[in-house]
Amino acid sequence: MGVKIIELDDRNFDEQIKSSEVPVLVDFWAEWCGPCKMIAPILEEIAQEREGEIVIGKVNVDESLQVARRFEIMSIPTLMLFRDGEPVKRVIGAMPKRALLRELEPALNA
Numbered sequence: 001m002g003v004k005i006i007e008l009d010d011r012n013f014d015e016q017i018k019s020s021e022v023p024v025l026v027d028f029w030a031e032w033c034g035p036c037k038m039i040a041p042i043l044e045e046i047a048q049e050r051e052g053e054i055v056i057g058k059v060n061v062d063e064s065l066q067v068a069r070r071f072e073i074m075s076i077p078t079l080m081l082f083r084d085g086e087p088v089k090r091v092i093g094a095m096p097k098r099a100l101l102r103e104l105e106p107a108l109n110a
Contacts, residue, residue: 005047008057010066016057018085023108024055028071028078030062035094036077042097054108081107 008016008026017024027043029036047056061068061076071080071087081089081104089107091100 005044006055006057008059008067009064013059013064013067014085017082020055020082020085022052022054023088024057024082025104026057026059026080026082028059028061028068028073028076028080030060030076033076039077039079039094039100042100045097046101079104083107083110 006016017026025043025046027036027039029040043056043058046054059067061073071078075092077092077094079091079100080087081091088110089104091103095103
C-alpha cells in the first residue's frame with residue numbers, strides 16, 4: 001500500500017478539492033454499504049498506479065451530510081471526478097476497474 005487516500009469531510013472538502021493540482025476522484029461511501037467495500041480496493045489500486053496524476057478522496061456520507069446533500073448523493077457508491085475544483089464526471093455504483101477507468105478517461109484527459 002503506502003499510497004494515501006485522503007479522508008474528506010464537511011470541514012476540509014472545499015479546501016482539499018480546490019487546492020489539488022491534479023484531478024480528485026471522490027468516493028462517496030458508507031460503512032454499511034456492500035458495493036462501497038467492493039470498490040475500495042480498486043480505488044487503492046488506481047491511487048497507487050496513477051500517483052501524481054490523480055488523487056483519491058473518500059467522503060463518508062453518514063458523517064458528512066452537508067457535502068453529500070450539496071452534491072445530491074442519492075446512491076452509494078457515487079464517484080465524482082473534480083478538476084480545478086469543479087465536478088466534471090459522476091459515476092454511480094461499483095464496477096470493475098477497467099470499466100471505471102473507461103468511464104473516467106475522457107474527463108481525466110480533458
